[in-house]
Amino acid sequence: MRVEDLVYFCAPARLVMGAGCRAQLPALLRRLGYRRGLLVTDTFFSGATPWVDELVAGGRAQGVELLVYDGGMPDPTTTLCDAATAAVRERLAGVPVDHVIALGGGSNIDLAKALCLTLPDGSAVRAFLGKIDAGTPILPLVAMPTTAGTGSEATPGAILVDPDNATKVAVMDNRLRPAVALVDPEFTYTCPPRVTADAGIDALTHAIESYLTLDSAIFDRGGEADPGYSGRNALTMLFAHESIRLCGRYLLRSVQDGGDREARIGMSYASVYAALSYGSAGLNAVHGIAYAVAGQTHLSHGTTNAVMLPYVLDALGDVRREEMLAIARLLDIAETDPDIAAARVPGVVRELVAAVGLPTTLRDCGIEQRDVDALVRDALDVARLAKAFPVPDVSARYDAMVRNAWAGTLTAEAGASVQRRRAA
Ligand SMILES: NC(=O)c1ccc[n+]([C@@H]2O[C@H](COP(=O)([O-])OP(=O)(O)OC[C@H]3O[C@@H](n4cnc5c(N)ncnc54)[C@H](O)[C@@H]3O)[C@@H](O)[C@H]2O)c1
CATH class of the missing domain: 1.20.1090.10 (Dehydroquinate synthase-like - alpha domain)
Structure with a gap:
């Protein structure tokens, strides 16, 4: 205890941890009432690991449809976020998703956080630098880190490269903290x-x-x-x-x-x-x-x-x-x-x-x-x-x-x- 402390503690709503715990996710998605989601990842995970296919199949078995977007890149830029927003919205063709899942390092998680903000109405991510309005709709996020790590699965921010800024910029709000942080250490075994x-x-x-x-x-x-x-x-x-x-x-x-x-x-x-x-x-x-x-x-x-x-x-x-x-x-x-x-x-x-x-x-x-x-x-x-x-x-x-x-x-x-x- 420290007598002078003024605690304001925020964390992801659920933290699921343990080797192999990814197998629990499809049933959890269903329990949370999700039916149609977007899985944000990159081509390493969609091409070189079985995890994306396993999750899509597991979701289907639980009545949860998952669309895959594997355009994630290291150190996402505001430009990448906007291109991803446009590409995903085109694929959704007006049928919205009710959650976003991130699989990857901090970069994919941050891109997914940006999409939680931009997918509902197609805004540019820069519109959310600084303060985010209380009424802004934000999709819930499930974050699955594959590195150990950035900790983005527990934080309120997405860190982005902005071509017009000398330093990285942040999109930040406690509502961007993941609804579920699923930390399966087995995801990190392939890290070089x-x-x-x-x-x-x-x-x-x-x-x-x-x-x-x-x-x-x-x-x-x-x-x-x-x-x-x-x-x-x-x-x-x-x-x-x-x-x-x-x-x-x-x-x-x-x-x-x-x-x-x-x-x-x-x-x-x-x-x-x-x-x-x-x-x-x-x-x-x-x-x-x-x-x-x-x-x-x-x-x-x-x-x-x-x-x-x-x-x-x-x-x-x-x-x-x-x-x-x-x-x-x-x-x-x-x-x-x-x-x-x-x-x-x-x-x-x-x-x-x-x-x-x-x-x-x-x-x-x-x-x-x-x-x-x-x-x-x-x-x-x-x-x-x-x-x-x-x-x-x-x-x-x-x-x-x-x-x-x-x-x-x-x-x-x-x-x-x-x-x-x-x-x-
Ligand atoms: N939002 C936050 O709170 C927060 C905090 C710290 C850092 N960050 C951001 O996170 C980014 C860095 O994230 P990072 O260090 O996790 O790396 P990264 O996500 O940029 O990934 C780096 C590379 O490693 C690959 N990779 C990731 N996991 C792998 C695995 N299990 N096996 C094989 N390859 C793998 C990726 O495909 C990518 O090519 C930076 O952009 C940083 O600004 C965000």
């Missing part, structure tokens, strides 16, 4: 190492970032009566804590051996727990800067988070000392001196990023030094994330973190070495 690494670091980032974010008691909800994100509280921190522990134990294992069933299941839990934390607490600088890095480099979401995470941790040592020590213990940092243990966290996280094969500096991501100022500006422009960074001097720290990430400088690591030498 790079997708596993990207998604796994994304989950770790969600857990750590929301564990350290602004407290709910001082979070600016902007007068919103139904906020999607509202700062950390004891409940979100419980989930984040367990997620960090699971990532520490299973992330590297799942990348090194995709056939490690325990590690795959462990990361599926880690991803969901992280989403149950950040899906209410919210995120801040890692994602804010990562969106700007993605705008410049078009690197994947996990990669752009991975490169920033150590440097953001490095900048929070003074304001989140106790939590940093807890993270050190969760990551099994074998150091008895608490100050040294806490100071080692950014370096240990950077070693993990390198061990899963992701870049550890912005230079390695292809960013030129002359582009650093623009990067800082673009990142600060994502105001909803910048304002949740729990420091008094947000602009100055963004500037320092981006410069350190470009050069590969960790200040806490240097401090830890000095302390270790003194202690010896």
Whole structure:
């Protein structure tokens, strides 16, 4: 318990989890009263796995007709969403669907979220950037993640690339949280190492970032009566804590051996727990800067988070000392001196990023030094994330973190070495 907390906790209406649990879905769809749905996926799943055909046949046996749209692509753009809306509406020929199902990574889930908004009346998805009217009809969503993960199956947002914006944009509303999040870890067994690494670091980032974010008691909800994100509280921190522990134990294992069933299941839990934390607490600088890095480099979401995470941790040592020590213990940092243990966290996280094969500096991501100022500006422009960074001097720290990430400088690591030498 934390005495000052002001909890506003939101989650998917139903969370179904477990190896093989996808077999339960057709009967559940029928029980929920759905009769005609749209399955949003991509050609990997329709072509190389049996899951789409199995679901369509299972639905038919339960009297639920499913149309398949497999035009999903990594990092969906607003243009892709609008093209999908037009294509699906043409196929529906005026006979509406009563639900949408997403099968895939965060990209397919986000495309499906966009379609939940746009299919009812054919609007362009950009019409929903910013605020969504209370009267807007939104189709219910069943989200089945195949990566572990983005956590999009538990969050209120769809993250989209907008050709007119330097950073990614968000369509956000608590009514976009899935009616059903069905997390079958078996879906992740086919993930190649790079997708596993990207998604796994994304989950770790969600857990750590929301564990350290602004407290709910001082979070600016902007007068919103139904906020999607509202700062950390004891409940979100419980989930984040367990997620960090699971990532520490299973992330590297799942990348090194995709056939490690325990590690795959462990990361599926880690991803969901992280989403149950950040899906209410919210995120801040890692994602804010990562969106700007993605705008410049078009690197994947996990990669752009991975490169920033150590440097953001490095900048929070003074304001989140106790939590940093807890993270050190969760990551099994074998150091008895608490100050040294806490100071080692950014370096240990950077070693993990390198061990899963992701870049550890912005230079390695292809960013030129002359582009650093623009990067800082673009990142600060994502105001909803910048304002949740729990420091008094947000602009100055963004500037320092981006410069350190470009050069590969960790200040806490240097401090830890000095302390270790003194202690010896
Ligand atoms: N809405 C949210 O709350 C939220 C949160 C975090 C990230 N995101 C978004 O999610 C996207 C990233 O999602 P992601 O990391 O899950 O990757 P992804 O969905 O972009 O998928 C990457 C590639 O991996 C393939 N793939 C996915 N699962 C697979 C499997 N089981 N086997 C084989 N191949 C598989 C996909 O077909 C695709 O080609 C980004 O666009 C990011 O912005 C959204």
